[in-house]
Amino acid sequence: MSGNNLNQKNDWVARSLQHVWHPCTQMQHHETVPLIPVSHGRGAWLFDMEGKRYLDAISSWWVNLFGHANPRINAELKDQLDKLEHAMLAGFTHAPVIELSEKLAALSNHALGHCFYASDGASAVEIALKMSFHAWRNGGQTDKQEFICIQGSYHGETVGALAVTDVSLFREAYGPMLQRAHVVASPDARLAEAGETAADVALRAAAVLEEKLQERAGRIAAVIIEPLVQCATGMAMHDPVYLKRLRELCDQYQVHLIADEIAVGCGRTGTFFACESAQIWPDFLCLSKGISGGYLPLSLVMTTDTVYQAFYDADVRRGFLHSHSYTGNPLACRAALATLAIFEDDKVLQKNRVKAEFLNAAFADIKNDARVRHFRQQGMIIAFDAVVDDAERAATFSRRFFTTALKHELLMRPIGRTVYMMPPYILEQDEMSLLARKTRQVFEEVMA
Numbered sequence: 001m002s003g004n005n006l007n008q009k010n011d012w013v014a015r016s017l018q019h020v021w022h023p024c025t026q027m028q029h030h031e032t033v034p035l036i037p038v039s040h041g042r043g044a045w046l047f048d049m050e051g052k053r054y055l056d057a058i059s060s061w062w063v064n065l066f067g068h069a070n071p072r073i074n075a076e077l078k079d080q081l082d083k084l085e086h087a088m089l090a091g092f093t094h095a096p097v098i099e100l101s102e103k104l105a106a107l108s109n110h111a112l113g114h115c116f117y118a119s120d121g122a123s124a125v126e127i128a129l130k131m132s133f134h135a136w137r138n139g140g141q142t143d144k145q146e147f148i149c150i151q152g153s154y155h156g157e158t159v160g161a162l163a164v165t166d167v168s169l170f171r172e173a174y175g176p177m178l179q180r181a182h183v184v185a186s187p188d189a190r191l192a193e194a195g196e197t198a199a200d201v202a203l204r205a206a207a208v209l210e211e212k213l214q215e216r217a218g219r220i221a222a223v224i225i226e227p228l229v230q231c232a233t234g235m236a237m238h239d240p241v242y243l244k245r246l247r248e249l250c251d252q253y254q255v256h257l258i259a260d261e262i263a264v265g266c267g268r269t270g271t272f273f274a275c276e277s278a279q280i281w282p283d284f285l286c287l288s289k290g291i292s293g294g295y296l297p298l299s300l301v302m303t304t305d306t307v308y309q310a311f312y313d314a315d316v317r318r319g320f321l322h323s324h325s326y327t328g329n330p331l332a333c334r335a336a337l338a339t340l341a342i343f344e345d346d347k348v349l350q351k352n353r354v355k356a357e358f359l360n361a362a363f364a365d366i367k368n369d370a371r372v373r374h375f376r377q378q379g380m381i382i383a384f385d386a387v388v389d390d391a392e393r394a395a396t397f398s399r400r401f402f403t404t405a406l407k408h409e410l411l412m413r414p415i416g417r418t419v420y421m422m423p424p425y426i427l428e429q430d431e432m433s434l435l436a437r438k439t440r441q442v443f444e445e446v447m448a
Contacts, residue, residue, distance in 0.1 A: 009049040012037040033399055034406065041068025044424045044431060046411060054411040057421050057435055062231070062263045064294030066342055067426045073293050076338040080331055089117070089328040096333035103340050104287075104302060107272055111281040112302035116320070117328040121262035121288035122156025124299035125224070127322055128284040129160050131303065132222040132256040135310040138318050144221040148212060148255075150205075151186040154232035155224060155260050164224050167233060182216065184209045187238035188230065190374045190385075202242035206249065213253040222256035222283070223249075227274035228378050231263045234418035235383035237376050243278035250283075256307075257282040262299070266290035266339075267349055268422065270356070270379035283307060293339035298332035348425055352380055358429060359421070362436035371447055383420035386447065401446050408438045419443070 013035050021027065022035075037049045044067055045053045046060075056064060066073065084094060101115040116131075118124050129147065136144035149155070149164040156162070162171045163178040171178065187205040189198035196204075213220060227243055230236040250257040259282035264274040266287070271277055273285065284307070288299035311320045326332075342348060360377055366384060367375040375384040388394040398414040405412040412419065421435065 009037055012049060029399065033403055036406065043067040043069075044427055052409070054406065054409055055423075055431065055435060055438075056411050057423050057439075058411060058413060059290075059422050059424050060294060060411075061289075062268075062422050063289040063292075064424050065266060065290045065339060066293055067424050068294075070293065070342075072342060073295055073335055073338040076334050077295065077331060080334040084330045086326065086329050086331070088325070090323065094328075094330050096330045096337060097328040100333045100336050100340075103337070104300075107340075108281060108285070108302060111304065112285055113305055114303050114308045116301045116303070116322075117333075118299045118301070119297045119324060119326060120156075120299050121260075121286065122158040122161040123324070124262065124286040124288055124301050125155045125161040125164070125258075125260060126158055127301045128224070128258045128260075128286055128303075129164070129222070130322060131284060131301065131307060131320060132258065134320060135256075135307050136221055138310045138313075141218075143219050144255075146216060146219045147181040147221055148209065148223040149181045149183055150225055150230065151183050152188065152230055152233035152236060153183075153186075153224070153226065154230070155226075156262075182212055182220075184212050186230070186233075186236060187242040188236035189238055189376070190236065198237075198239040199241045202239040203245065205238075206242055206245040209246070210249055213249060213255065217253065220253065220255045222258050224258040224260055226260045226262075226264055228269045228277060229264050229274070229381055232415065234385070234415045235376070235381060235420045237378050237383075240278040243275060243280055247278070247280040247282075256284065258284045258286070260286045262286050262288040264381075267343065267352060267425070268379055268381055270349070270353065272343070272349060291339065292332050292335040293342075295335040296329070296332040297326075298329070298336060352425055355425070355427065355432065356380055359432050359436070362432055363439070366436070366440055366443065369443075380425065381420065381422050383418055386414075386417045386419060386443070388417055388447075397446065401442060404445050405438075405442045408442050410435070410438050410442065412439070412442070 016035060017030055039047050039049045044056055046056050047053050087094060104115055105113045116127055118127055133145060147164050149166055151166055153166045155164050157170055159177055162174055164181045165171050166183050185205040185208040187202040189201055192201050228237060247257060259275050261274050275282060283304055285302040292298040311318060356379055359382055363382060366372055371387045373385040373387055386397060388397055394417060397417050401414045402412065
């Protein structure tokens with residue numbers, strides 16, 4: 001690396017630290033933890049301004065599905081740029097948002113035939129919560145104003161989404177601002193007692209949920225869950241039987257089911273929608289992150305005709321008046337259409353099943369390590385918990401793993417002591433083998 005490149009890198013870092021407030025970051029940590037100025041991306045790799053590469057093992061916060069600078073998505077966006085960059089969606093419509101809505105409805109077998117668009121995941125959660133509340137109100141059930149979330153759940157950091165989030169790190173500073181939701185037991189398979197299966201844990205948790213529904217009968221508007229994997233709490237995975245039982249309970253007690261598939265949708269768990277694994281459909285399904293291939297901010301809420309009809313009225317006050325200026329942005333929708341085309345043309349879900357098996361085998365060495373607990377996998381998501389007895393080392397495990405991984409050309413950000421991989425779907429076998437081998441090297445150094 002030339003001195004000029006080094007100076008250029010240091011200049012970009014200094015300028016960013018001076019003026020950019022980085023997300024989910026204690027900025028003081030950047031006095032010791034490196035900030036990486038990215039120059040460009042190709043495939044599964046990011047390159048910094050020194051030319052050093054990093055395998056994006058977490059898909060840049062779970063958004064990237066088919067690699068950086070994907071030529072097929074690029075071509076679609078370039079074509080769209082010459083047609084329409086944006087137009088308001090109130091009183092107007094356009095081909096990308098229509099075609100995307102049609103394709104998503106078809107993927108749900110038209111169980112969820114109406115799409116409402118936003119920008120980010122938390123906004124989609126806000127929309128689903130408001131729609132549920134307002135739909136019950138329009139139907140004359142004005143007592144249904146309460147929500148239930150799962151222990152350890154994370155649904156975003158806007159005020160409404162934080163109200164159904166149970167991660168204290170994110171919500172405790174804002175507690176006085178929030179309408180508190182009811183928190184019920186998690187179906188996390190790691191909570192299994194001696195002799196219990198993951199299904200046993202799921203059914204035990206569902207019984208606790210039923211008690212809450214009985215206790216608050218007539219007051220609960222909706223239950224919200226991340227199907228199969230609660231990501232931000234440490235990739236907590238549960239048996240699909242929980243979703244099936246949850247759907248039954250919501251029907252029995254006349255409660256909406258909100259599926260937050262922002263992180264777990266778009267094929268991450270093995271099926272396009274995670275709910276498909278339990279052969280159920282929710283009343284609301286939230287998508288973001290991967291739906292645009294990781295290219296542009298886009299989120300949406302899919303819902304049923306029953307919910308849609310609850311708002312269909314001559315009275316404007318009974319309409320759903322939520323909006324933002326970039327709703328249904330044509331560029332973002334075109335990126336999403338390109339993403340769906342890749343799924344279909346390349347038979348991605350079928351190929352991912354083979355890749356998931358290969359990844360599982362590649363991580364066999366770590367799986368059997370005595371310092372590892374709860375090695376788990378759901379589709380293209382792999383996670384394990386490191387056993388760190390020393391409290392001080394446990395507290396710094398994530399940061400130490402992140403910085404060590406960078407030295408080994410890996411982008412990984414453990415959640416506490418949970419190490420996870422959620423890579424783009426384009427990894428070849430040599431890249432998957434490299435990911436497993438280098439993860440092992442990083443693990444050894446951090447645990448030493």
